[in-house]
Amino acid sequence: MTVTSNLSVPAAAPEAGQPAIPGRLTVREHTLEIVSDSGEGAQRCGQLFGMVSARMGNGVWTVEIIPAEIEPPPRTPTSASGIRVRIGTAPVTNWGDHAHLVVAFNEQVLLARHRLGALADDCIVLVENCWATHPDETIRKAWDEAMAELGTRGYRIVGVPMEEQCLSVVDEPRKGKNMFALGILTTVYEREAEVLRELIARQFRKKSEEVVKANLALFELGQRWAVEHLDLCVHVPVEKPAQPMVVMNGNQAVALGAIAAGLDLCAMYPITPATSVSHYLGDIFERFGGVVHQAEDEIAAAGVAIGASFAGNPAFTVTSGPGLALKTEFIGLAVMTETPLVVVDVQRGGPSTGLPTKVEQGDLLASLYGQPGDAPHVVLAPATIEECFHCMVTARRLAETFRTVVIVLTDANLATGVQPFPRPSLDPRWHAPPPDTGAVPAGLRPYDWNPETGLSRRFVPGQPDGMFTATGLAHDEASKVAYDPESHQRGCAMRSRKLAALHRTLKPPVVYGAERGDLLVVGWGSTKGAIEEAVDRLRADGLAVSALHLRFLSPLEPGLRAIFRRFRKVLTVEINYSDEPDDPLITDENRRRAQLAWVLRAATLVDVDCWSRVPGQPLRPGHIEAAIRGRLRTKKESR
């Protein structure tokens, strides 16, 4: 079979041997990808597709596929830039397993997705076919080789003359294919074209009337082309949610959550994938009276936030792993001086510069224990984009009430993922109260710790009779430098006690699935949707598997030991590195475990096992499902 000739014409009617595209299809969910070279706008296409799907009432989850460079060499598998959009009739909580349909702007980026196993066996592939007949022989050869490789699978490949079509509207098709592709997808998935026209107009409004017109023309061209050439329709029925919804990505949710919390100073230094929080705030924060301070470095960003918090309402800083490392000393200082501080760490792959644009949950232990000395503080991990919003309110309040640092661990998956969630009904009480400017009552000291809770009342510069010097040195209740054994022991105990006091106010987490069984999967952060989907599939198969998702990592939520004891095995599932138990060199003694597993083993004395991967992408429910099945098959008892 010469694949090239099949693809040179848009094939609605396939030749013998080529699997048929399915015509009309009704499914409860469908996953599609748009992939291109960097700068060709695949992400924008997918974002708009996700947006219209959310507006129509479908469940949506999007994941961006981002190369680390701005414009890497084109037409190479490593330059693949794009987006996955999973839509469903019910809410969608994760990016799923395989793409059922992919639009590729060249065959090389398509190869990248194929080689990563991202495409379903029967994936419908719509690929730009100008490369098949390109004047450059090396390009034609590369195309042929790619098609041979792709031909080993059951993909249903359709050549699309994107460039040829786009040239009828614009001179530079590189900048127009994304809207043409959006037109095709609009027809295939029966999206509301009017809503999209509005979204496209809004998207390009800042440029010019001409640009808006051209993009709308490309969009319509794509729709027409699909009507005329594709006998394909994917119907994902809509069940309109009862309550009003909003749709955004996790970094936008963090930014809006910060505003809801009454935070008004974000001190930051650019770092992927955290920076877009400051982009969004840069755009809107001033309207709310807030400011974004772009500091000279990560350390200064923490310093400015601490200084601002010391002088009044708490400030926050956003960063990612390498930046968190640089802020370490300041975090210790904030703990020691009991200065409220919110640090958002949008985790990416590490160590070192690692995988700057890709997801990992590798900063948990660094967040918990990264500071030299004993520096007790709070660590939270939102599990969904909705929680990215609400956790900022919690973080601000805890930082202030407990006079400590709150680290919020999100990740690249939440940061760029887009998902609809119930619109928050705002409560002015979430907002930071104005700082107390009244005189400090006589006799009160800056660290008059309540011996039971470790809590004390904070004095703020400007308050008469409260003058003291905050210090990173060991100090007593009056903030006087005190090196004596009793003072240091007491200071450490009082700062530590605050976590115990917070722990007492927390509720035990709720098990997803049955309260007891053979295996409990424990997760944290962005993996919740994928873990629960895997658990649903296993339970549907009759397996006694449940899941537990933790939001508080420091202090841990109460009752874990009791919950764990109701399961034969406990297994954490995480996106960070752990040794494989069946590796010949690895024993139970030398095995380096996933990060939450370490913490849970120490805290509960339960023999918590782990399954973790560092693929630089979100975990797929199918992989988790397979891993759990594997663990259930092993005879060895976990305790």
Add this chain to the structure above:
Amino acid sequence: MTTGCSLLAAVLEDEEHAFTVEDYAGAAPRWCPGCGDHAVLTATQRVLETEQLRPEQTVFVSGIGCSSRFPHYLSTYGFHGLHGRALPVATGIKLRNPALHVFVVMGDGDCCSIGAGHWIHATRYNVNMVALMLDNGVYGLTKNQTSPTTPRGHPTNTQPRGSYLDALDPLSATLGVTNASFVAQTADWVPAHLYETIRAAYHHRGFAFVRILQRCPQYTRGLWDEAVRNPDLTEILEHERGIVVPGLEKIYRHRVRHDPADLDAARRLARPDVARLGLLYRNEQAPCYDETLRITRYAADQRARMLDEELDRHAV
């Protein structure tokens, strides 16, 4: 009490008692006898008294080192933070509450070595605050290591056969930064000049950088001994718009006329090894970051209303 101070006291009379130098005293200083830090503390307390700064409206921010114990010895608010990182903390305090009087006290290690990046950027931000750099040319608290301002050849514990490099010149470095707006040099052994310089720095709109030449009796005893003994080795920059210290000419006869508006001349005059005291440069027109970047406090319900409108943009 000086005449100027009495006038202020009269203004304050109705409200409350005037603050005396003692009102600004905190814990008893634990610096070595003969350390220049004592003189800076005294001069600073006199400035606070002269200006009648309310202790609760005043914050001293420091790094780590001998001089960074400074806030503990005052009765104002203080923040004794990390080595080299006083400036970012002070910037945050000022952004949060521009009404506060913010003073930063750092050593040469703090400012010119571990925190050098912050020094350059704080100069460029030009936030309204006073930055006192107490330069004794050595790491004292960690016991005698070479600092960036240690003169070449001076032995320390880390470079016992003499420091390898020429000293960094903090004045040239500061004057080289875009938006530098106040650069002065003074010395611990000329208390009247020290006092007037800190006072002028306080009155400056913007980031006022003051390098204070200072003796360390333990480790850099010889550094300024000659200049202390022989007043002719100390040069005074003289100008009616500079730092004017009445009566100083009787002792310090070596005077150089310099208009602090002249940046080029200031750069020529900046030398690390000459006790040249006075205002090198002042520009009251330089933009101040804390005037550009203003936090506005809205009521919670007003902000919630605005946020609701913003959520509309994300509504499906």
